[in-house]
Amino acid sequence: MRESKNKTLKIFTLYLPLLVLLVFLLFPFYWTLVTSLKPEQELYGSTVTYWPMHTTFDSYHKLFVDFNFLKPMSNSFVVAIITTILSLAVSVLAAYAFSRYRFKGRKAFMMLFLTNNMFPTVLLLIPLYSIMRNIGILYTPMSLVLSYTTFTIPFSVWLLNGYLNDLPMSLEEAALVDGCNRAKAFLRIILPILIPCLVATGVYIFMTSWNEYTFAVMFTNEANRTIPVALKNLIGQLGVQWDLLTAGGIITIIPVCIMFFFAQKRLVEGLTAGAVKG
Protein backbone atom coordinates (compact mmCIF):
# COMPACT_ATOMS: atom_id res chain seq x y z
CA MET A 1 0.00 0.00 0.00
CA ARG A 2 2.66 2.46 1.13
CA GLU A 3 4.90 1.26 -1.68
CA SER A 4 2.40 2.17 -4.39
CA LYS A 5 1.62 5.46 -2.73
CA ASN A 6 5.31 6.29 -2.79
CA LYS A 7 5.41 5.39 -6.44
CA THR A 8 2.59 7.74 -7.38
CA LEU A 9 4.21 10.43 -5.30
CA LYS A 10 7.47 9.90 -7.16
CA ILE A 11 5.70 10.20 -10.50
CA PHE A 12 4.23 13.56 -9.61
CA THR A 13 7.19 15.02 -7.75
CA LEU A 14 9.98 13.63 -9.89
CA TYR A 15 9.25 12.03 -13.25
CA LEU A 16 6.51 14.33 -14.47
CA PRO A 17 8.22 17.67 -13.80
CA LEU A 18 11.49 16.23 -15.08
CA LEU A 19 9.80 15.08 -18.27
CA VAL A 20 8.24 18.50 -18.85
CA LEU A 21 11.59 20.26 -18.37
CA LEU A 22 13.45 17.78 -20.55
CA VAL A 23 10.91 18.13 -23.37
CA PHE A 24 11.26 21.91 -23.21
CA LEU A 25 15.06 21.70 -23.19
CA LEU A 26 15.41 19.06 -25.88
CA PHE A 27 12.59 19.74 -28.31
CA PRO A 28 14.54 22.42 -30.24
CA PHE A 29 17.29 19.88 -30.95
CA TYR A 30 14.79 17.27 -32.05
CA TRP A 31 13.19 19.82 -34.32
CA THR A 32 16.55 20.85 -35.76
CA LEU A 33 17.39 17.23 -36.54
CA VAL A 34 14.01 16.53 -38.13
CA THR A 35 14.22 19.68 -40.22
CA SER A 36 17.66 18.78 -41.52
CA LEU A 37 16.35 15.43 -42.77
CA LYS A 38 13.35 16.77 -44.67
CA PRO A 39 13.26 17.43 -48.41
CA GLU A 40 12.43 20.99 -49.37
CA GLN A 41 8.81 20.40 -50.47
CA GLU A 42 8.00 18.90 -47.11
CA LEU A 43 9.80 21.67 -45.23
CA TYR A 44 7.73 24.41 -46.78
CA GLY A 45 4.56 22.36 -47.27
CA SER A 46 1.12 23.19 -46.02
CA THR A 47 1.19 20.68 -43.16
CA VAL A 48 3.91 20.45 -40.57
CA THR A 49 5.20 16.90 -40.18
CA TYR A 50 6.81 15.73 -36.95
CA TRP A 51 8.92 13.08 -38.59
CA PRO A 52 10.11 13.35 -42.21
CA MET A 53 7.90 11.41 -44.63
CA HIS A 54 10.88 11.12 -46.94
CA THR A 55 14.18 11.14 -45.15
CA THR A 56 16.99 12.73 -47.11
CA PHE A 57 20.61 13.57 -46.42
CA ASP A 58 20.74 16.06 -49.28
CA SER A 59 21.37 19.04 -47.06
CA TYR A 60 24.37 17.39 -45.43
CA HIS A 61 25.72 16.49 -48.84
CA LYS A 62 25.24 20.06 -50.09
CA LEU A 63 26.85 21.48 -46.97
CA PHE A 64 30.10 19.61 -47.45
CA VAL A 65 30.28 19.60 -51.23
CA ASP A 66 28.85 22.98 -52.28
CA PHE A 67 29.64 25.02 -49.21
CA ASN A 68 32.88 23.33 -48.17
CA PHE A 69 31.84 23.13 -44.54
CA LEU A 70 34.94 21.12 -43.68
CA LYS A 71 37.03 24.26 -43.97
CA PRO A 72 35.38 26.24 -41.14
CA MET A 73 35.22 23.03 -39.13
CA SER A 74 38.95 22.56 -39.33
CA ASN A 75 39.49 26.28 -38.64
CA SER A 76 37.38 26.01 -35.50
CA PHE A 77 39.21 22.87 -34.53
CA VAL A 78 42.64 24.49 -34.79
CA VAL A 79 41.57 27.53 -32.78
CA ALA A 80 39.84 25.44 -30.12
CA ILE A 81 42.74 23.00 -29.68
CA ILE A 82 45.43 25.68 -29.38
CA THR A 83 43.24 27.71 -27.02
CA THR A 84 42.59 24.67 -24.87
CA ILE A 85 46.29 23.88 -24.46
CA LEU A 86 47.29 27.48 -23.82
CA SER A 87 44.47 28.33 -21.45
CA LEU A 88 44.92 25.09 -19.50
CA ALA A 89 48.64 25.66 -19.05
CA VAL A 90 48.20 29.22 -17.87
CA SER A 91 45.20 28.41 -15.64
CA VAL A 92 46.70 25.39 -13.93
CA LEU A 93 49.75 27.40 -12.87
CA ALA A 94 47.62 30.21 -11.49
CA ALA A 95 45.24 27.79 -9.77
CA TYR A 96 48.20 26.02 -8.17
CA ALA A 97 49.48 29.33 -6.80
CA PHE A 98 46.06 30.24 -5.38
CA SER A 99 45.58 26.82 -3.86
CA ARG A 100 49.02 26.09 -2.41
CA TYR A 101 50.49 29.46 -1.45
CA ARG A 102 49.26 32.11 0.94
CA PHE A 103 50.82 35.26 -0.44
CA LYS A 104 50.24 38.97 -0.19
CA GLY A 105 47.64 40.22 -2.61
CA ARG A 106 46.20 36.73 -3.12
CA LYS A 107 42.65 37.91 -2.61
CA ALA A 108 43.11 40.98 -4.79
CA PHE A 109 44.48 38.84 -7.61
CA MET A 110 41.62 36.35 -7.27
CA MET A 111 39.18 39.25 -7.52
CA LEU A 112 41.00 40.53 -10.56
CA PHE A 113 40.72 37.12 -12.19
CA LEU A 114 37.01 36.87 -11.42
CA THR A 115 36.07 40.36 -12.61
CA ASN A 116 37.87 39.80 -15.87
CA ASN A 117 34.52 38.65 -17.25
CA MET A 118 32.77 41.79 -16.13
CA PHE A 119 33.55 43.99 -19.09
CA PRO A 120 31.03 43.74 -21.89
CA THR A 121 32.64 41.90 -24.76
CA VAL A 122 31.38 44.66 -27.01
CA LEU A 123 33.47 47.12 -25.02
CA LEU A 124 36.65 45.14 -25.61
CA LEU A 125 35.80 44.21 -29.15
CA ILE A 126 36.43 47.62 -30.64
CA PRO A 127 39.86 48.43 -29.11
CA LEU A 128 40.97 44.82 -29.48
CA TYR A 129 40.20 45.01 -33.16
CA SER A 130 42.62 47.91 -33.66
CA ILE A 131 45.23 46.36 -31.35
CA MET A 132 45.10 43.11 -33.30
CA ARG A 133 45.42 45.05 -36.53
CA ASN A 134 48.40 47.03 -35.23
CA ILE A 135 50.36 44.01 -34.11
CA GLY A 136 49.45 42.20 -37.31
CA ILE A 137 47.47 39.23 -36.04
CA LEU A 138 44.04 40.36 -37.17
CA TYR A 139 42.48 37.78 -39.51
CA THR A 140 44.77 35.04 -38.17
CA PRO A 141 43.75 32.23 -35.80
CA MET A 142 46.12 33.78 -33.23
CA SER A 143 43.74 36.69 -32.61
CA LEU A 144 40.96 34.30 -31.60
CA VAL A 145 43.28 32.07 -29.57
CA LEU A 146 44.45 35.05 -27.55
CA SER A 147 40.93 36.33 -26.89
CA TYR A 148 39.44 32.96 -25.98
CA THR A 149 42.37 32.10 -23.70
CA THR A 150 41.70 35.24 -21.72
CA PHE A 151 37.98 34.74 -21.43
CA THR A 152 38.24 31.13 -20.34
CA ILE A 153 40.84 31.81 -17.63
CA PRO A 154 38.47 32.87 -14.81
CA PHE A 155 36.19 29.84 -14.91
CA SER A 156 39.11 27.46 -15.54
CA VAL A 157 41.12 28.82 -12.63
CA TRP A 158 38.08 28.54 -10.43
CA LEU A 159 37.45 24.93 -11.47
CA LEU A 160 41.08 23.85 -11.12
CA ASN A 161 41.38 25.65 -7.81
CA GLY A 162 38.45 23.57 -6.60
CA TYR A 163 40.06 20.31 -7.71
CA LEU A 164 43.41 21.26 -6.19
CA ASN A 165 41.89 22.22 -2.87
CA ASP A 166 40.47 18.72 -2.77
CA LEU A 167 43.91 17.13 -3.01
CA PRO A 168 45.55 16.75 0.39
CA MET A 169 48.74 18.72 0.97
CA SER A 170 50.35 15.61 2.48
CA LEU A 171 50.82 14.22 -1.03
CA GLU A 172 53.35 16.87 -1.91
CA GLU A 173 54.81 17.06 1.57
CA ALA A 174 55.84 13.43 1.29
CA ALA A 175 57.53 14.18 -2.02
CA LEU A 176 59.26 17.24 -0.57
CA VAL A 177 60.62 15.18 2.27
CA ASP A 178 61.95 12.71 -0.26
CA GLY A 179 64.08 15.48 -1.70
CA CYS A 180 61.92 16.60 -4.60
CA ASN A 181 61.60 20.35 -5.06
CA ARG A 182 58.20 21.92 -5.49
CA ALA A 183 58.32 21.93 -9.27
CA LYS A 184 59.23 18.28 -9.37
CA ALA A 185 56.55 17.44 -6.84
CA PHE A 186 54.02 19.27 -8.97
CA LEU A 187 55.05 17.53 -12.19
CA ARG A 188 55.46 14.04 -10.75
CA ILE A 189 52.72 13.91 -8.12
CA ILE A 190 50.03 16.53 -8.70
CA LEU A 191 49.82 16.67 -12.47
CA PRO A 192 49.18 12.95 -13.01
CA ILE A 193 46.39 12.91 -10.43
CA LEU A 194 44.95 16.04 -11.96
CA ILE A 195 44.68 14.69 -15.50
CA PRO A 196 40.96 13.78 -15.41
CA CYS A 197 40.19 17.23 -14.03
CA LEU A 198 42.34 18.85 -16.69
CA VAL A 199 40.31 16.96 -19.27
CA ALA A 200 37.04 18.28 -17.82
CA THR A 201 38.32 21.86 -17.70
CA GLY A 202 39.74 21.42 -21.19
CA VAL A 203 36.33 20.39 -22.47
CA TYR A 204 34.86 23.60 -21.08
CA ILE A 205 37.56 25.67 -22.80
CA PHE A 206 37.21 23.79 -26.07
CA MET A 207 33.45 24.23 -25.99
CA THR A 208 33.66 27.96 -25.36
CA SER A 209 36.11 28.50 -28.21
CA TRP A 210 34.17 26.26 -30.57
CA ASN A 211 30.95 28.18 -29.94
CA GLU A 212 32.02 31.82 -29.81
CA TYR A 213 30.60 34.15 -32.42
CA THR A 214 31.00 37.86 -31.61
CA PHE A 215 34.80 37.94 -31.69
CA ALA A 216 34.98 35.43 -34.49
CA VAL A 217 32.87 37.52 -36.82
CA MET A 218 35.11 40.56 -36.29
CA PHE A 219 38.53 38.89 -36.19
CA THR A 220 38.32 36.44 -39.09
CA ASN A 221 37.99 36.65 -42.84
CA GLU A 222 36.91 34.25 -45.57
CA ALA A 223 40.02 32.07 -45.19
CA ASN A 224 39.88 31.39 -41.46
CA ARG A 225 36.28 31.87 -40.42
CA THR A 226 35.05 29.52 -37.74
CA ILE A 227 31.91 27.39 -37.61
CA PRO A 228 29.48 29.83 -35.95
CA VAL A 229 30.39 32.49 -38.49
CA ALA A 230 30.07 30.06 -41.39
CA LEU A 231 26.72 28.97 -40.02
CA LYS A 232 25.47 32.53 -39.90
CA ASN A 233 26.86 33.15 -43.38
CA LEU A 234 24.67 30.39 -44.80
CA ILE A 235 21.94 32.97 -44.53
CA GLY A 236 22.80 35.16 -47.40
CA GLN A 237 22.13 35.78 -50.99
CA LEU A 238 19.62 32.94 -51.18
CA GLY A 239 17.72 33.91 -48.05
CA VAL A 240 17.34 31.45 -45.22
CA GLN A 241 17.65 27.81 -46.24
CA TRP A 242 16.48 25.99 -43.19
CA ASP A 243 17.46 22.51 -44.32
CA LEU A 244 21.09 23.62 -44.76
CA LEU A 245 21.15 25.66 -41.57
CA THR A 246 19.76 22.91 -39.41
CA ALA A 247 22.12 20.36 -40.94
CA GLY A 248 24.99 22.73 -40.17
CA GLY A 249 23.67 23.09 -36.65
CA ILE A 250 23.59 19.36 -36.03
CA ILE A 251 27.15 18.99 -37.32
CA THR A 252 28.28 21.86 -35.10
CA ILE A 253 26.99 20.45 -31.83
CA ILE A 254 27.88 16.79 -32.30
CA PRO A 255 31.59 17.11 -31.41
CA VAL A 256 30.98 19.19 -28.28
CA CYS A 257 28.09 16.98 -27.17
CA ILE A 258 30.25 13.87 -27.35
CA MET A 259 33.04 15.54 -25.40
CA PHE A 260 30.63 16.92 -22.85
CA PHE A 261 29.04 13.53 -22.18
CA PHE A 262 32.41 12.18 -21.13
CA ALA A 263 33.40 15.19 -19.06
CA GLN A 264 30.06 15.96 -17.40
CA LYS A 265 30.66 13.97 -14.23
CA ARG A 266 34.11 15.43 -13.65
CA LEU A 267 32.83 18.91 -14.29
CA VAL A 268 30.20 18.54 -11.57
CA GLU A 269 32.83 17.13 -9.20
CA GLY A 270 35.13 20.09 -9.80
CA LEU A 271 32.31 22.54 -9.32
CA THR A 272 31.30 20.76 -6.11
CA ALA A 273 34.80 21.12 -4.73
CA GLY A 274 34.86 24.77 -5.77
CA ALA A 275 31.43 25.37 -4.28
CA VAL A 276 32.27 23.91 -0.90
CA LYS A 277 35.53 25.68 -0.42
CA GLY A 278 34.71 28.89 -2.23
Next chain:
Amino acid sequence: MGSQLKNIAAPDFKEVIGLLHKKTTIWPYLLIAPALIVILAVVFVPAVNAILMSFQSYDLRRPSQIGFIGLENYMEVFQDSLFWSSLVRTALWVIFGVGFQFIFGFILALLLNRKFKGRGIARSISLIPWVTPGVLIGLMWRWIYDGSYGVLNDILLRLHLIQDKIPYLAQESTSFPSVVVTIIWQGIPFFALMLMAGLQGVPNELYEAADIDGANKLQQLFRVTIPSIKNTIYVTTLLRIIWVANSVDVIFNMTGGGPAYSSQTLSVYIFNKANSLNLGYSSAMSILLTLLLLLVAVPYLKNMFKNQEA
Protein backbone atom coordinates in the same frame (compact mmCIF):
# COMPACT_ATOMS: atom_id res chain seq x y z
CA MET B 1 32.12 52.22 -2.37
CA GLY B 2 35.06 54.04 -3.98
CA SER B 3 37.65 51.94 -2.23
CA GLN B 4 35.70 48.83 -3.14
CA LEU B 5 35.94 49.70 -6.79
CA LYS B 6 39.67 50.26 -6.49
CA ASN B 7 40.10 46.89 -4.88
CA ILE B 8 38.50 45.18 -7.79
CA ALA B 9 40.10 47.18 -10.55
CA ALA B 10 43.73 46.87 -9.52
CA PRO B 11 45.87 44.80 -7.19
CA ASP B 12 47.12 46.60 -4.12
CA PHE B 13 50.46 48.01 -5.12
CA LYS B 14 51.64 48.43 -1.56
CA GLU B 15 51.26 44.70 -1.13
CA VAL B 16 53.26 43.96 -4.24
CA ILE B 17 56.07 46.36 -3.30
CA GLY B 18 56.13 45.20 0.30
CA LEU B 19 56.82 41.76 -0.99
CA LEU B 20 60.02 42.76 -2.71
CA HIS B 21 61.54 43.64 0.66
CA LYS B 22 60.57 40.39 2.23
CA LYS B 23 62.35 37.17 1.51
CA THR B 24 59.07 35.34 0.96
CA THR B 25 59.00 33.23 -2.11
CA ILE B 26 58.24 34.83 -5.43
CA TRP B 27 56.93 31.54 -6.76
CA PRO B 28 53.20 32.29 -6.50
CA TYR B 29 53.72 35.54 -8.39
CA LEU B 30 55.67 33.80 -11.11
CA LEU B 31 52.95 31.20 -11.37
CA ILE B 32 50.13 33.66 -11.86
CA ALA B 33 52.23 35.92 -14.10
CA PRO B 34 51.36 34.28 -17.44
CA ALA B 35 47.62 34.42 -16.79
CA LEU B 36 47.94 37.96 -15.50
CA ILE B 37 49.86 39.12 -18.56
CA VAL B 38 47.23 37.73 -20.94
CA ILE B 39 44.43 39.31 -18.94
CA LEU B 40 46.17 42.67 -18.83
CA ALA B 41 46.86 42.59 -22.56
CA VAL B 42 43.45 41.40 -23.69
CA VAL B 43 41.17 42.96 -21.09
CA PHE B 44 42.75 45.90 -19.31
CA VAL B 45 44.62 47.54 -22.15
CA PRO B 46 41.55 47.49 -24.41
CA ALA B 47 39.39 48.63 -21.50
CA VAL B 48 41.60 51.71 -21.01
CA ASN B 49 41.55 52.15 -24.76
CA ALA B 50 37.76 52.06 -24.79
CA ILE B 51 37.59 54.67 -22.05
CA LEU B 52 39.84 56.97 -24.09
CA MET B 53 37.85 56.28 -27.24
CA SER B 54 34.63 57.26 -25.51
CA PHE B 55 35.95 60.80 -25.15
CA GLN B 56 36.75 61.08 -28.82
CA SER B 57 34.87 61.64 -31.99
CA TYR B 58 35.78 58.27 -33.47
CA ASP B 59 33.69 57.47 -36.48
CA LEU B 60 35.52 55.40 -39.06
CA ARG B 61 33.24 56.71 -41.76
CA ARG B 62 34.57 60.19 -40.97
CA PRO B 63 38.28 59.58 -40.25
CA SER B 64 39.23 63.24 -40.71
CA GLN B 65 37.18 64.22 -37.65
CA ILE B 66 38.81 61.80 -35.20
CA GLY B 67 39.91 63.66 -32.07
CA PHE B 68 39.08 64.42 -28.46
CA ILE B 69 35.71 66.01 -27.85
CA GLY B 70 35.41 65.70 -24.08
CA LEU B 71 32.05 64.56 -22.81
CA GLU B 72 30.17 65.13 -26.03
CA ASN B 73 29.55 61.43 -26.72
CA TYR B 74 28.11 60.98 -23.25
CA MET B 75 25.88 64.05 -23.61
CA GLU B 76 24.61 62.68 -26.87
CA VAL B 77 23.99 59.26 -25.32
CA PHE B 78 21.94 60.77 -22.51
CA GLN B 79 19.72 62.51 -25.05
CA ASP B 80 19.35 59.40 -27.17
CA SER B 81 15.88 57.96 -26.58
CA LEU B 82 17.01 54.65 -28.08
CA PHE B 83 19.67 54.41 -25.38
CA TRP B 84 17.08 54.77 -22.63
CA SER B 85 14.63 52.32 -24.15
CA SER B 86 17.42 49.79 -24.71
CA LEU B 87 18.53 50.26 -21.13
CA VAL B 88 15.08 49.55 -19.77
CA ARG B 89 14.88 46.52 -22.01
CA THR B 90 18.25 45.31 -20.70
CA ALA B 91 16.91 45.51 -17.16
CA LEU B 92 13.83 43.46 -18.12
CA TRP B 93 16.01 41.07 -20.11
CA VAL B 94 18.21 40.43 -17.06
CA ILE B 95 15.41 40.31 -14.47
CA PHE B 96 13.12 37.96 -16.40
CA GLY B 97 15.90 36.08 -18.14
CA VAL B 98 18.08 35.32 -15.14
CA GLY B 99 15.10 35.10 -12.77
CA PHE B 100 13.40 32.28 -14.66
CA GLN B 101 16.71 30.62 -15.46
CA PHE B 102 17.30 30.43 -11.73
CA ILE B 103 13.83 29.10 -10.88
CA PHE B 104 13.76 26.39 -13.55
CA GLY B 105 17.46 25.64 -13.13
CA PHE B 106 16.97 25.15 -9.40
CA ILE B 107 13.99 22.86 -9.94
CA LEU B 108 15.99 20.87 -12.47
CA ALA B 109 18.96 20.63 -10.09
CA LEU B 110 16.73 19.39 -7.26
CA LEU B 111 15.17 16.79 -9.54
CA LEU B 112 18.49 15.62 -10.93
CA ASN B 113 19.91 15.35 -7.44
CA ARG B 114 17.40 12.66 -6.48
CA LYS B 115 18.28 9.04 -7.08
CA PHE B 116 16.48 7.37 -9.97
CA LYS B 117 17.18 5.10 -12.91
CA GLY B 118 18.74 6.86 -15.87
CA ARG B 119 19.90 9.83 -13.84
CA GLY B 120 23.30 9.96 -15.53
CA ILE B 121 21.75 10.20 -18.99
CA ALA B 122 19.13 12.71 -17.84
CA ARG B 123 21.91 14.87 -16.42
CA SER B 124 23.98 14.80 -19.56
CA ILE B 125 21.23 15.48 -22.07
CA SER B 126 19.53 18.18 -20.02
CA LEU B 127 22.73 20.23 -20.16
CA ILE B 128 23.03 20.25 -23.95
CA PRO B 129 21.62 23.79 -24.40
CA TRP B 130 24.62 25.03 -22.44
CA VAL B 131 27.06 23.57 -24.97
CA THR B 132 25.17 24.96 -27.95
CA PRO B 133 26.59 28.03 -29.71
CA GLY B 134 24.55 31.23 -29.35
CA VAL B 135 24.29 31.60 -33.11
CA LEU B 136 22.75 28.19 -33.45
CA ILE B 137 20.37 28.85 -30.56
CA GLY B 138 19.24 32.01 -32.29
CA LEU B 139 18.70 30.19 -35.56
CA MET B 140 16.94 27.16 -34.06
CA TRP B 141 14.46 29.32 -32.24
CA ARG B 142 13.98 31.59 -35.20
CA TRP B 143 12.85 28.53 -37.13
CA ILE B 144 10.57 27.39 -34.29
CA TYR B 145 9.00 30.85 -34.11
CA ASP B 146 8.70 31.17 -37.89
CA GLY B 147 5.40 32.82 -38.83
CA SER B 148 4.62 30.65 -41.86
CA TYR B 149 6.22 27.25 -41.28
CA GLY B 150 7.10 27.43 -37.60
CA VAL B 151 6.34 24.48 -35.36
CA LEU B 152 5.20 26.58 -32.41
CA ASN B 153 2.26 27.93 -34.39
CA ASP B 154 1.41 24.42 -35.51
CA ILE B 155 1.42 23.05 -31.96
CA LEU B 156 -0.68 25.91 -30.60
CA LEU B 157 -3.12 25.61 -33.51
CA ARG B 158 -3.52 21.88 -32.95
CA LEU B 159 -4.16 22.54 -29.26
CA HIS B 160 -6.68 25.22 -30.25
CA LEU B 161 -4.85 27.75 -28.12
CA ILE B 162 -4.64 30.19 -31.01
CA GLN B 163 -6.88 30.73 -34.07
CA ASP B 164 -4.37 32.33 -36.42
CA LYS B 165 -0.67 31.97 -36.99
CA ILE B 166 1.42 34.48 -35.10
CA PRO B 167 4.60 35.98 -36.58
CA TYR B 168 6.33 35.98 -33.19
CA LEU B 169 9.58 37.68 -34.16
CA ALA B 170 8.14 39.94 -36.80
CA GLN B 171 5.73 41.97 -34.70
CA GLU B 172 6.67 44.46 -32.03
CA SER B 173 4.37 43.14 -29.31
CA THR B 174 5.78 39.59 -29.31
CA SER B 175 9.41 39.89 -30.40
CA PHE B 176 10.87 40.75 -27.00
CA PRO B 177 8.99 38.12 -24.95
CA SER B 178 10.01 35.56 -27.58
CA VAL B 179 13.73 36.27 -27.28
CA VAL B 180 13.42 36.25 -23.47
CA VAL B 181 12.00 32.71 -23.61
CA THR B 182 15.01 31.71 -25.69
CA ILE B 183 17.55 33.15 -23.23
CA ILE B 184 15.74 31.40 -20.36
CA TRP B 185 15.97 28.14 -22.27
CA GLN B 186 19.68 28.70 -22.83
CA GLY B 187 20.51 29.50 -19.20
CA ILE B 188 18.60 26.77 -17.32
CA PRO B 189 21.33 24.13 -17.77
CA PHE B 190 24.15 26.27 -16.41
CA PHE B 191 22.16 27.08 -13.28
CA ALA B 192 21.24 23.41 -12.93
CA LEU B 193 24.87 22.35 -13.32
CA MET B 194 26.20 24.80 -10.74
CA LEU B 195 23.39 24.26 -8.23
CA MET B 196 23.60 20.49 -8.64
CA ALA B 197 27.27 20.73 -7.72
CA GLY B 198 26.36 22.88 -4.74
CA LEU B 199 23.66 20.44 -3.59
CA GLN B 200 26.14 17.57 -3.61
CA GLY B 201 28.25 19.47 -1.13
CA VAL B 202 25.44 19.75 1.44
CA PRO B 203 26.15 17.24 4.22
CA ASN B 204 23.42 14.64 4.67
CA GLU B 205 23.49 15.01 8.46
CA LEU B 206 21.84 18.40 8.10
CA TYR B 207 18.78 16.80 6.53
CA GLU B 208 18.75 14.01 9.10
CA ALA B 209 18.83 16.57 11.88
CA ALA B 210 16.02 18.50 10.23
CA ASP B 211 14.03 15.27 9.91
CA ILE B 212 14.42 14.60 13.60
CA ASP B 213 13.29 18.13 14.37
CA GLY B 214 10.17 17.39 12.34
CA ALA B 215 10.79 19.83 9.50
CA ASN B 216 8.81 19.07 6.36
CA LYS B 217 10.33 19.03 2.88
CA LEU B 218 9.47 22.63 2.12
CA GLN B 219 10.92 23.87 5.40
CA GLN B 220 14.04 21.82 4.72
CA LEU B 221 14.36 23.49 1.34
CA PHE B 222 14.26 26.99 2.77
CA ARG B 223 16.01 26.36 6.08
CA VAL B 224 18.67 23.84 5.10
CA THR B 225 19.19 23.60 1.35
CA ILE B 226 19.11 27.24 0.31
CA PRO B 227 21.28 28.57 3.16
CA SER B 228 23.83 25.82 2.54
CA ILE B 229 24.25 26.62 -1.12
CA LYS B 230 23.97 30.39 -0.71
CA ASN B 231 27.48 30.97 -2.02
CA THR B 232 26.89 28.91 -5.14
CA ILE B 233 23.67 30.81 -5.76
CA TYR B 234 25.56 34.08 -5.41
CA VAL B 235 28.36 33.16 -7.80
CA THR B 236 26.08 31.63 -10.39
CA THR B 237 23.58 34.48 -10.43
CA LEU B 238 26.35 37.05 -10.67
CA LEU B 239 28.03 35.20 -13.54
CA ARG B 240 24.70 34.84 -15.34
CA ILE B 241 23.71 38.48 -14.82
CA ILE B 242 26.98 39.58 -16.40
CA TRP B 243 26.72 37.09 -19.27
CA VAL B 244 23.07 37.75 -20.01
CA ALA B 245 23.45 41.53 -19.84
CA ASN B 246 26.38 41.30 -22.25
CA SER B 247 24.99 38.66 -24.56
CA VAL B 248 24.68 39.72 -28.14
CA ASP B 249 24.54 36.62 -30.29
CA VAL B 250 21.11 35.27 -29.39
CA ILE B 251 19.14 38.46 -30.05
CA PHE B 252 21.37 39.46 -32.93
CA ASN B 253 20.69 36.19 -34.71
CA MET B 254 16.97 36.15 -34.01
CA THR B 255 15.78 39.67 -34.64
CA GLY B 256 18.84 41.90 -34.93
CA GLY B 257 17.09 43.99 -32.27
CA GLY B 258 13.98 44.62 -34.38
CA PRO B 259 11.33 45.05 -35.54
CA ALA B 260 11.49 48.79 -34.93
CA TYR B 261 14.04 48.23 -32.10
CA SER B 262 11.41 46.36 -30.08
CA SER B 263 13.86 43.65 -28.96
CA GLN B 264 17.04 45.71 -28.79
CA THR B 265 18.98 45.49 -25.54
CA LEU B 266 21.83 47.84 -24.79
CA SER B 267 24.56 45.37 -25.75
CA VAL B 268 22.83 44.71 -29.07
CA TYR B 269 22.50 48.47 -29.63
CA ILE B 270 26.22 48.89 -28.91
CA PHE B 271 27.06 46.06 -31.27
CA ASN B 272 24.90 47.53 -34.01
CA LYS B 273 26.47 50.97 -33.54
CA ALA B 274 29.97 49.48 -33.60
CA ASN B 275 29.08 47.65 -36.79
CA SER B 276 28.07 50.96 -38.31
CA LEU B 277 31.60 52.11 -37.37
CA ASN B 278 30.69 54.86 -34.91
CA LEU B 279 33.21 53.60 -32.37
CA GLY B 280 33.38 56.64 -30.07
CA TYR B 281 29.66 56.60 -29.47
CA SER B 282 29.43 52.86 -28.91
CA SER B 283 32.43 53.00 -26.54
CA ALA B 284 30.67 55.66 -24.46
CA MET B 285 27.61 53.42 -24.22
CA SER B 286 29.64 50.35 -23.29
CA ILE B 287 31.44 52.26 -20.53
CA LEU B 288 28.05 53.17 -19.10
CA LEU B 289 26.92 49.55 -19.32
CA THR B 290 30.07 48.40 -17.50
CA LEU B 291 29.55 50.96 -14.74
CA LEU B 292 25.99 49.76 -14.29
CA LEU B 293 27.13 46.16 -14.10
CA LEU B 294 29.77 47.11 -11.54
CA LEU B 295 27.05 48.77 -9.52
CA VAL B 296 25.23 45.44 -9.42
CA ALA B 297 28.35 43.35 -8.94
CA VAL B 298 30.13 45.20 -6.14
CA PRO B 299 27.55 44.58 -3.39
CA TYR B 300 27.37 41.02 -4.68
CA LEU B 301 31.09 40.42 -4.43
CA LYS B 302 31.25 42.18 -1.09
CA ASN B 303 28.61 39.86 0.26
CA MET B 304 30.28 36.83 -1.22
CA PHE B 305 33.64 37.53 0.34
CA LYS B 306 31.99 38.36 3.64
CA ASN B 307 30.26 34.95 3.58
CA GLN B 308 33.59 33.33 2.91
CA GLU B 309 35.26 35.02 5.87
CA ALA B 310 32.62 33.72 8.21
